[in-house]
């Protein structure tokens with residue numbers, strides 16, 4: 001059960017604030033590492049999920065690599081102590097400056113998403129006389145069965161090199177002595193709860209792997225991306241993601257060649273459960289049709305419910321059980337009707353000042369916050 005007793009300066013707790021449970025973070029990641037190491041797999045942490053310096057420090061110490069989507073993220077990863085040769089860089093719109101940053105740091109691999117991008121990386125590598133390791137991102141047309149905004153592996157999605165352009169990519173790599181072919185990259189989506197999606201991914205990866213070997217091209221690394229979902233309903237009971245089942249699927253269905261390395265880029269499953277957004281009730285408004293609990297946090301602090309109609313468990317920390325349970329629409333203060341954390345949420349009777357926790361907010365929470373409406377800076381607490 002979520003408690004905040006350990007947080008220092010509890011009386012002075014200012015809200016809205018993110019609170020991160022570091023022991024839970026460490027436990028979650030150690031399970032992920034143990035399960036992945038059973039099969040010799042390597043994990044890169046997808047920094048986009050949460051780039052709070054304290055979280056990065058913890059994750060880096062545990063020995064994960066980093067998966068970045070911008071030059072800024074690469075710089076941050078390096079400053080946070082991640083090894084440069086354990087950093088991968090994806091994204092369909094890498095700028096020249098970002099490519100130079102990645103070259104300068106000699107990262108593990110560019111996950112390349114188009115022919116033109118590959119040409120530009122090649123040009124900069126020649127100009128700077130710095131080698132670039134290339135993993136080609138292939139879109140395997142596997143339905144991730146998740147929200148359509150976070151589905152990335154279908155033919156209609158913008159990600160990855162088109163299959164009929166792979167031969168051209170191999171030519172470009174062959175012609176440029178500064179480009180080294182490192183392997184293949186796949187990522188079909190996020191918050192994937194149906195694990196059969198990963199079985200289907202494996203079957204596609206096997207076919208593509210074969211395609212390269214048939215052409216006499218050795219593929220040193222297969223990077224399967226991330227996407228493992230978390231249980232937002234069972235914030236405490238299932239705080240550790242299904243790493244055992246996840247990695248076992250790849251072990252069962254993937255057919256790597258000898259010496260081929262298998263990498264993953266996990267974000268959400270590593271950090272979601274350790275974060276909660278704390279907020280206080282500003283006002284209660286008992287309407288004709290609905291009761292509204294108006295919080296001091298809104299979509300500016302946690303965008304996921306407004307953007308994806310995502311569910312996050314909402315709890316009152318002052319009183320958990322009551323004979324008098326009331327149904328509330330839990331909303332924020334922002335001038336948007338989508339600024340709603342949950343509709344008809346059954347909670348003990350709330351009052352002005354009630355302390356609330358919006359759970360499983362450690363991934364894509366703080367990083368997606370904004371200052372819209374000129375909101376104040378967020379504050380943070382850490383359970384040590």
Ligand SMILES: Cc1ncc(COP(=O)(O)O)c(C=O)c1O
Nearest residue numbers: 046187190226227265266267268
């Ligand atoms: C290329 C890539 N790798 C890794 C991730 C991390 O995904 P997740 O947080 O679902 O594990 C993402 C985000 O969806 C991504 O776009």
Ligand SMILES: N[C@@H](CCCC[NH3+])C(=O)O
Nearest residue numbers: 048150190191304363364
């Ligand atoms: N921002 C999304 C995840 C996107 C993953 C990045 N490709 C979420 O909050 O669920």
